[in-house]
Amino acid sequence: MSFSLPFKYITAEELAGWIKSKPSSELKELAVVDVRDSDFVGGNIVSAMNYPSDTFHATVDELVKKLANVPKVVFHCALSQARGPKAARIYAETRNHQLSNPSTAQEIYVLREGFSGFQAKYRHDPELIEKFNKYYHD
Template sequence: MANKLYSLSDLKFIKPTTLRSWFTQKSSPHGKFCIVDVRDSDFVGGHIKGCYHYPAANFHYTLNDLYLQIFNDKVNDVVFHCALSQVRGPSSTLKFLRSIDDIKDPELKTYLQNNIHVYILKGGFTKWQEEYGNDNEVTEGYDKEIWEFGS
């Protein structure tokens, strides 16, 4: 079976308000959700609560770990983001989707092919922190000064 060739046009974006509502409901449309933050050194200054941090710089090398974490946590909806969700977020999402067919473990591969829905956070963490940076229910380690003067 050939790998599905995913392209940018296949990617789905969700708004920060939608993701925030998943926290409120403690569930996403398909069950459990996770956030994958692919920022590198710009991870400092805050992150979405409970996110998985898989930096884009070595994302390809940590893909299998991410697949296993999603499988073990029985996640159904996966939301990727970087600072703006314009380059690293979409690129990592495509790597994630394109590599599923290469997984050797049949149970893991089947789970990922049949049970997950993948999204990108529109506007990335930059937009998230504008709306929810000071919201301790959904944001951890937030440093407002970094975002006011560092961007």
């Protein structure tokens, strides 16, 4: 029996390219969902929505509705080893259950190396990272 994940992995470079290729007014094609909890302080990817993992089950229905017509959704946590992939799986399962015939096909991704990897490369780029405070990351 083989098991396939309901998401793909994306690198920091790929995500940075997607974000930079779209004017902020057109970011409706891409949603970034940050599932960090109290570790969300100290910076985030520009336009990321914070849906903390500790309350994710309670808010995932709302998130599925909110992102129903967004073609690409990227999940991440600090390292994207546990919380990010788990949230992406829960989101995919909820979306499949809620939207039996979705009007928009959606690709679901998990950011490889999470926010830690992303900020290490792009912390000085205001097009990619906002509210950055190195106190939380060094």
